[in-house]
Amino acid sequence: MNPFAITTLPLNVEALISYVSSPQAGAINTFIGTVRELTGEKKTIYLKYEAYVPMAEKQLKKIGTEVQEKWPGTRIAIHHRIGSLAISDIAVVIAVSTPHRAASFEACRYAIERIKEIVPIWKKEHWEDGTFWVGNQQETISYEKGEPK
C-alpha cells in the first residue's frame, strides 16, 4: 500500500490501521475527516475536492517525514479522497502508531493541521440554497462565492 495517497476511490480505514500496526506499537490513533451536513445554517448537499495530485502526494509524504522526525518510532499513513463526496463520506484518513499513547494523539493532530496548511487540495461546497463556495482547506481564501454558473 502507498502510505501517502490521493485517490478518487472510497477510503479504507482498516487498510491504513493495518499498515501502521506493528509489534513496537502500543497505540494507534486515527483521524477521519467526514463530510458534515450543516455548517452554521448552511446545509451542504455535496462537496467536491480537487487537488494538484503530484504535489499533494509529495506534501503528504513530507508530513509523514516530519512526524517521524518529531516522534521517533512512529508509523504513519495518510490517504485523502478527491472528487464528489456525499454527506458522511470520508474525505481523509490519518493513521499513526507509536509505542505510547500520548505521542499517537499528538502526532495525528499535528498531521491533520499540516494537511490543512500545506497540501494543495481545494473544496467546492454545494449548498441546499443553490449557492456554493470554493476555497482552500483552511478556509482563509475564497476564490468564488455566490450563485453557481
Next chain:
Amino acid sequence: MNPFAITTLPLNVEALISYVSSPQAGAINTFIGTVRELTGEKKTIYLKYEAYVPMAEKQLKKIGTEVQEKWPGTRIAIHHRIGSLAISDIAVVIAVSTPHRAASFEACRYAIERIKEIVPIWKKEHWEDGTFWVGNQQETISYEKGEPK
C-alpha cells in the same frame, strides 16, 4: 451494537466507526490500544486481561456520559477486550465523532485517560524470561511479581 462493551471477542474497529458516524460529524477520532512486544528490556509473550465485567461496562458508559456532557454533539463508543491477547492484538477501541476536529482529539484522549483511571480491568503480563506482572491499568499497583506459579 452496544456502544460500551467488554468482550472476549476480537474488536471490530469499523463497527465502532460506523456507530459514531453521523451527518452532524465532520471528524472522527479513534484510539486503538494494542499489545506492544517490548516494555523497556522486557519482551512480552502475551497479556491476559481480566475485568469485573458488570462494573467495567457501567464505568465505560459513565465515561461516555462524561464525554457527551463536556463536548456536546459528540457520539462515542468504547469496546475493551479481555482474555489472552497476543502481540499486536487490539485491547481497546474508542471512537468519537464531533462536528469539528479539535473536540474529537480532546474527547478521545479524555476517554482513554478515564478508562485507565476508573475502569476495573487488570492485566497479567507474561514475559519471555518467565517472569510476569499483574497490576491495574495505571501500573500504580502491582499485586504479584516474579516467577509464575
